[in-house]
Amino acid sequence: MIEIPDVVLGCLSAGTLAALVLGGGLWRSRRRGARQSAELTALNAALDGAREEADAARAQRDAARAESAAARAETLTAEALTAEVAHLARQRVPATATHAAHPHVRVPGPLDDAVAGTPLGDALDEVQAAVLTATAQERKRVDAAARAGMRGATRDIQAGLYRLQDVLRGLQEKYDDPELAQVLFALDHENEQSLRRAQVTAVVCGAWVGLAREESHLVEAVTGGQSRLVGYHRVKVHHHLEPGTALVSHAVEPVAIIVAELLDNALRHSAPDTDVVVNLERVPSGVAVTVDDYGVGMAADERARAQRMVAGTEAILLSELGDPPRMGLAAIGQLTRRFDLSVDLSSPSPYGGVRAVLLIRNHLLSHIDPVEQPPAASTPRSTRTAAAPAAAATPVNGHSHASSAADPTAPDAGARTHGTARPAGSAPASVPASGTRGAGTGPVEDAGARSTATAGTEPSTAATPDADPRDTAGTGDPLGSGDPNDPGPHDSGNPDEDTLPQRRRRARGRATAATATAPPARTPEESAAALGALQAGTAAARSEADSEGNDPR
Amino acid sequence: MASAPSSTSGLRRPGSGPHLPETARELVKILVAGPFGVGKTTLIDSVSEITPLHTEEHLTEASVAVDDLAGVRDKTTTTVAIDFGRISMPGGVVLYLFGTPGQERFRSLWNDIAYGALGALVLVDTRRIDDSFDVLGLVEETGLPYAVALNTFPDSRSYTEEQLRTALDLEPGTPMVACDARETNSSIDALLALVQHLIDRTA
Amino acid sequence: MTGRRTGRPLVPAYLSTGGVARPARACLERLTVLTGTGEPAPPALPAAQHALLDMLGDGSLTVVEAAALLELPVSAIRVLADELLGRGLILSRPPVPVAELPEPDLLKRVADGLRALKH
Structure with a gap:
């Protein structure tokens, strides 16, 4: 918007204005001259000098008209031009900006139709065009910034949903109680839908699809x-x-x-x-x-x-x-x-x-x-x-x-x-899948940070016998058995010394309260009764009634 | 698992491999329990008539690169494979060996797997003996009879039987045998130690 | 592993059963043996049921083995097998009851079977 007065000032040079007003006068007098010469032709067509006379007369008349037009132009400069500029600022520029987003909005022309096509008109149009360009560029810039922001957000959401997917599918494999499996199927499907939305949004915002797959x-x-x-x-x-x-x-x-x-x-x-x-x-x-x-x-x-x-x-x-x-x-x-x-x-x-x-x-x-x-x-x-x-x-x-x-x-x-x-x-070309198993199969980061990551890492674990034993899987006593006399499994022992870690034998059935009670036998009756996630049964429940240690299995 | 054999593809071919023999009548199961990397899959593989099957794959290999430019890689959750093998015996007995990590956090799974098992063979790596404490505890809690197999590795330190029994806090009657899980005969001997223990208990 | 996909599965398990995880009839055990009856597959059999039936066309399998081979959770196999049982396309046989102490005779046969494997 700051540019507008500059542009308008540029048009205000007096010479330009004079020339433009003069130009307008010339055009009008030319029509008049044509009529006169027709009369002259009718009266004395054969006279060679007639044209010169007519020309002279026209020139004379033009000069007179130009004089009065120049006078009028001075008053135009003060009033009409101000009105045009004000019109530009109040009507045409806002309409131009709106038009960029809503093409059905009509952009008005100059106040005085006579201005159109004149250098003033052109200059005013140029202002309008500059506004249009600037608006469009700004829109693109803002949109790109919005897309970048969305991209970052959706990328994080997508990664989180993939992790959730892993967990859900792991649970589907592990727990096959029908009621729980039903819930897990439903959650997996919900998650797929969320993933789809996040992924599509990310793609629209210019992101990569976010998942490397194999052939x-x-x-x-x-x-x-x-x-x-x-x-x-x-x-x-x-x-x-x-x-x-x-x-x-x-x-x-x-x-x-x-x-x-x-x-x-x-x-x-x-x-x-x-x-x-x-x-x-x-x-x-x-x-x-x-x-x-x-x-x-x-x-x-x-x-x-x-x-x-x-x-x-x-x-x-x-x-x-x-x-x-x-x-x-x-x-x-x-x-x-x-x-x-x-x-x-x-x-x-x-x-x-x-x-x-x-x-x-x-x-x-x-x-x-x-x-x-x-x-x-x-x-x-x-x-x-x-x-x-x-x-x-x-x-x-x-x-x-x-x-x-x-x-x-x-x-x-x-x-x-x-x-x-x-x-x-x-026939499908047997293209060697160059990318197969390549992308996305990088080493797992933070392997040591997660207890389960020790799977398949036997060689490295074996190579580092003095690794902190607490880094290994499933250590500690997460049961919270409430037995203060029960030492943690790591309380004794460093394999590098000749003292072995010391375990305490456990009593049968101690853990049952934490888990379910129904045996996992899959008769329909039992199955129907087997509500709840972790009810997939434990033999330990039965063992409470059978403390003699006879194995019912 | 690092020790997992390479291929199950042959099992998918019609007419070969995976199907039960016509004579199969009695299906029994034994758990092969132990921490990650102790050699469960190796032991099962060394005696199974089928390539050990997994009901689950590790997902770590399929990590997600969510932003290739930024090099951000999704840390996928490692999940636990349950692998199992099968031995068809004369007389229609089919023995299933179920490998299970026996971790506290998979307790529910453990109960499901343990249900109906004859007993458990608990693998112990003497270099990381405390890794097996969890699984021993779980086996004891479920009342499953068990034997301990010490999977020997070349760099295993040698302890006396008494030292190990004391460290593992084993009952006097619990069998404890050394075992090289890669060797079929050695693995069978470990299983036999367990089965003999089961026979003795019923006698 | 050749023959097995290592990546994130494209097709989620719920699609195999149309989202159903509760079998309509019996809930099969992991070691229930499934056997095909030899009946041909009807034309409009859902894809996953067809895949399971095909797999049982060559011999018997336990529920857990079928799950591993088809790369589906045990819960999905239970539903698929249940459907096939209902259509009379397969038979099922539960594993040995394990409510009591195992019979000494059974244990002896297991021990004999194991010894026979040694070489």
Whole structure:
């Protein structure tokens, strides 16, 4: 804003003003002169001197007019110009700033139409343009700062949620009481949803996907994406790829994120009692993941906007994502741009809803031996058998799934696969997964700080016999048995001296109060009675009634 | 576990490996208990007809690099593997060996695993004898009969049996044998010491 | 380890059972033996049930072994096996009852079996 008076002052040079007013006068007198010369032609067309006379007369008249115009210009300088500048400051500049965020806001021109196109008008427009540029730059700067802040916050949240995931999955393995397992499943699913939100926000804010994965079956990435959604039950995945079709390591998480966001979009824009159908198919350039919903579809402008967003060609401004911000499509756009993936929303679904096609190009594909390392048990099996010889595949008919998408005569998945048979030459390249097991497999930090980290560190532990024994796993007596005479297990002993650490024998059944009471036998009755997390049973409970030491097991 | 054998892939091939013999009738279980790194998996591997299976993997290898630029790495939680092996015997007896760390913090797991076991073979590393105190305590609390196997390492210090028995505070009847978990015969002898102890108790 | 994924699993366990962890019928023990009946899998069998059935097509397995091989928690295998039992696609056999002292005869057979392994 400080710049405005400077610019305006620049226009105020008297010479400029005089010239501009003179220019205006000349134009008007030229029209008059034309009329006079027409009269003269009618009266004495043959006279050669007539033109000169007319010219002279015009010059005379012009001079007179210029004199009066110059006089008028002096009064304009004082009043009209002040009014123009005031108008610029009060109306045009604020409107320009608003227009940057809300394009429907009209930006008014100068007060006097006659000013438009004149150097004054141009200078005033320049002020307006400078304001526009400055506003846009400031907006970008503020947005970038906001994104950086969000990035840091979401990155920390994401890391925390992964740790929570580890804990939850560890618990799922350890405790198989059905009631507890049910809670753990629910928590794991909740956590997946939170992770998805944090990750998508981080990606929109320009962060990396946040998780290094190893080369994985493509169907696992798709099913993994599916599992992150509330409505995953409604998603039906049809797997028409050759078994073993895999993603190179760095494409795994981006594909899972994109699929999750496309599915989320599909689930939210279709009725809760309808399915969302996913088809995995070979196309000449790679693999197409097609997501169809049975919703009402998108209006043309809506679809055009969505297509622009998923293409990732436009810069993302958080302030343009709405409130609450719609992150999904923006995240897809970021990922498609960075990972050479593409998403097409241009064709309507033959089912009437939206069709989204994610194309994963051949260079992002790999192969995993499906016998050596089968995909997760929960992934749908391929409709193709592993033994199907590649040579027997029909030659591709050259129409990719994306281009066939508009074909309404292909309403069911099975029918559509015929057109997308894998060409013999496009077998998944057995790309050596350069990144596999590389990233993210670094040494565990702080191994000594966590008791459980001693797992698998036998060599190092063995090499350091004088390590503080308190660093080893599960030491101490966390039971808090309340027996003050019970010395801690480390109270005696340093292995370097010849005195061994001394243990105290424990009585049977001492710990039972801390844990559960039901035996873990899995009859239905007992199972039904087995409420609570740690009730998975302890033999010690029974031993209290059997203090003779007879082993009931 | 560092000592875990390399591959379970063969178990996944149809027609080979993992399935129970047709004759299997009686399934019994023995715990192989001891702290991390004491050689549980090694012992199970040396006698099992199947490659020891894990119901859980360590997650440390899959650490998360949440910000590659800043070099921040997520410290993932290390979790505990329960590994188990199987021995099919003539007469339809199938013996399962369940390796378990027997730590206080996995008490609930311990109870679940211990349920129905014939007894426990507790592995002790004489270089880190106090690491085994927890698991011995747990075994005693659950009333499970047990034998102690001293897994010998090349750099193990030699103590007298009496010194060790005193340090471990073992009851006079509790068997204590030396064992090289890498050797099948040695591992079987340790298991036999336990089973003989169980037979003696019932006599 | 070849053949096993070492990284964070992409597909969470709850997806295998559609989020269910409570079996509808019996709660199977860890050492319950599962055996396929030889019935062919129906067309719309959920993926994880199909995977378990396939695994039992080649012979019997205990619940805990199936869990390890399919890389699923025991609780998920219980639900899957329960479903398959309900569909008549597998049979189950509980392990030896262990409520009393083990029979000396059983222990002797275990000891004999172990001795037979020595070489």
